[in-house]
Amino acid sequence: MWGGGADMADPALRPIQRDWLSKTLAGLVLGAILALACSGLFARLNTAMPLGVRGQLAMWMVPPVWLGVLGGVYFFSSGVRAWLWLGAASAFVTGVFYLL
Template identity: 35%
Template sequence: MWARALAGIGPGFLLSAGLVGLFTWMLPGPWQDTLVPGLIAFFVVWIGVMGASFQFSSGKRAWAWLGGLAAVTLGALWLLQWLQWLG
């Protein structure tokens, strides 16, 4: 149980940041206009990810899935920045 909870806190935090970052990047307008709604959405998404981490059958699976998805989302943000598609 503790491993799943920590997976929701650690990699879940990074996954939530990546998801909200990708979503706010797609919104029209400058990034300053999406800052406050993005911060509010981040906490909602993070709570959802923390709750979903308890649906995994083991802590190892939670860490693997959440860590892998966090790496994918943050990697996508890095790639978009490297391609200079992000401001």
């Protein structure tokens, strides 16, 4: 699932490290950044919507994304990979948000 990707080696054979602390922190910290960036992107792309309701929808987006990331983070095969992948995703979405 999430742990696969760039690595060409068979991901089914890679040992899975539990890394409770680092995975949980990655989900909490990077999940929050990713959720905030997604909500910002949503607000940037829907400027035609009145600010009142756009802001409410942007706020409602944060907990599902944040908790979704936190819930999925244990599928990474190690804490390091969780930080790398989620960090890259956060950096990408945040970058797009500031460029728009």
